[in-house]
Structure formats: structure tokens, C-alpha cells
Amino acid sequence: MIQIDKYKCDFCGTCVSVCPHDAIELSETTLEIDPVTCTECMNCVKACPLHVLSEEPVHAE
Ligand code: SF4
Ligand code: SF4
DSSP states (O other): OEEEOTTTOOOOOHHHHHOTTOOEEEOSSOEEEOTTTOOOOOHHHHHOTTOOEEEOOOOOO
């Protein structure tokens, strides 16, 4: 799962443009990643200039 630190995001759209699967949904004030479409290729994590995105392991609870 790609984690989104929404408070840091300035909605610049860079991550959307580098996603090969069109998994990122961006509007003026929200950013969402479709966990089904996303292949965790890490393109968006590397491309985000503000380090909003990160990959975190899913913890079993
Ligand atoms: S690249 Fe980073 S700052 Fe820009 S819209 Fe994506 S998550 Fe937000
Ligand atoms: S990790 Fe890759 S597939 Fe998933 S949202 Fe980011 S760029 Fe798209």
C-alpha cells in the first residue's frame, strides 16, 4: 500500500503524470490511490517533490 501524507501534498499532479496505470485520482483538494490498480511500482513515491508518498508494509492485525 502506498501511504499518502495528505497534509503535505500541494496537489501539483506530478505523481499522476508518472503513474503507468492511471491509479492516482487527483482533484483540487484530494488525492487518492486505487489500491487495486496500483502495482506499487514506486514511480509516484520517487517523483513526488514533497515526499508525500511512501510505501509502508501492511501490518496484519
Ligand atoms: S506529486 Fe506529491 S505533492 Fe504533487 S500531487 Fe502528487 S503527492 Fe501531491
Ligand atoms: S506506485 Fe506506481 S502504480 Fe501505484 S500509484 Fe504510484 S505510480 Fe501508480
